Amino acid sequence: MSQFQPTERTQVKRLPKRGHYDRETVYQILDTAFVCHVGFNVDGQPYVIPTNYGRAGDTLYLHGSAASRMLKTLSEGVPVCVTVTHVDGIVLARSAFHHSVNYRSVVIFGTARLVDSPAEKMEALRIFTEHVMKGRWDDVRQPTEQELKATTVLALPLEEVSAKVRTGGPLDDEADYSLPVWAGVLPLETVAKEPVPDSQRKSDRPVPDYLKNYRR
Numbered sequence: 001m002s003q004f005q006p007t008e009r010t011q012v013k014r015l016p017k018r019g020h021y022d023r024e025t026v027y028q029i030l031d032t033a034f035v036c037h038v039g040f041n042v043d044g045q046p047y048v049i050p051t052n053y054g055r056a057g058d059t060l061y062l063h064g065s066a067a068s069r070m071l072k073t074l075s076e077g078v079p080v081c082v083t084v085t086h087v088d089g090i091v092l093a094r095s096a097f098h099h100s101v102n103y104r105s106v107v108i109f110g111t112a113r114l115v116d117s118p119a120e121k122m123e124a125l126r127i128f129t130e131h132v133m134k135g136r137w138d139d140v141r142q143p144t145e146q147e148l149k150a151t152t153v154l155a156l157p158l159e160e161v162s163a164k165v166r167t168g169g170p171l172d173d174e175a176d177y178s179l180p181v182w183a184g185v186l187p188l189e190t191v192a193k194e195p196v197p198d199s200q201r202k203s204d205r206p207v208p209d210y211l212k213n214y215r216r
């Protein structure tokens, strides 16, 4: 898979060896998460808003209420920065200074486009839903015209993109390796627990396979 071209803005400066621009790494990070943070500026005030997303090829889809400030602002074509982060572990060094975190993250710069064609909007919502829970879209009632009207969908092209990845144990100062301090990594991951059926259900349905086998 090809590479994103690093730009002045996406060049990883500190520890550049941790920077990645290949689509394989970027897609892997985007596809195993479903929460991003969207940064934009309104009248000099920066906002960073957590939200869900879906990806298809080199497009990231965001959606939300047509009344949302984030969606209204972004649909005016203002510059946006979107980040996605996985925390894979806490890195415990022998000195306070060298503590760190194992992570995989992506930073995207760009300008979002309002998706107004009904067909693309419906497809974007399918992609969005399937990104969070693969198999769900065909199982549920599809959006009505009114629901579509109340929903804004934006498409952010993946053009100016960087990924950064830290793996491995602590990197201590040579002199500190003999200190009597536990050092290593506490690995962390998000795991799905037992599904909890809605208390307002009118009939019992078996837990769908896509829920039983849910993994990111």
Ligand SMILES: Cc1cc2nc3c(=O)[nH]c(=O)nc-3n(C[C@H](O)[C@H](O)[C@H](O)COP(=O)(O)OP(=O)(O)OC[C@H]3O[C@@H](n4cnc5c(N)ncnc54)[C@H](O)[C@@H]3O)c2cc1C
Residues within 6 Å of the ligand: 009, 010, 011, 012, 013, 014, 015, 085, 086, 087, 101, 103, 104, 105, 106, 107, 161, 162, 163, 164
């Ligand atoms: C969970 C987590 C915890 C972190 N904790 C710290 C911390 O405590 N202190 C700290 O200084 N740094 C931390 N980092 C790293 C941080 O994200 C930056 O990489 C770091 O601040 C270096 O910035 P810089 O000045 O070199 O680059 P900047 O000038 O800030 O970045 C230049 C460009 O490099 C790219 N880039 C930079 N960082 C990332 C990234 N993480 N993912 C993808 N692209 C990136 C972007 O395109 C950015 O525009 C953490 C990262 C994660 C994911």
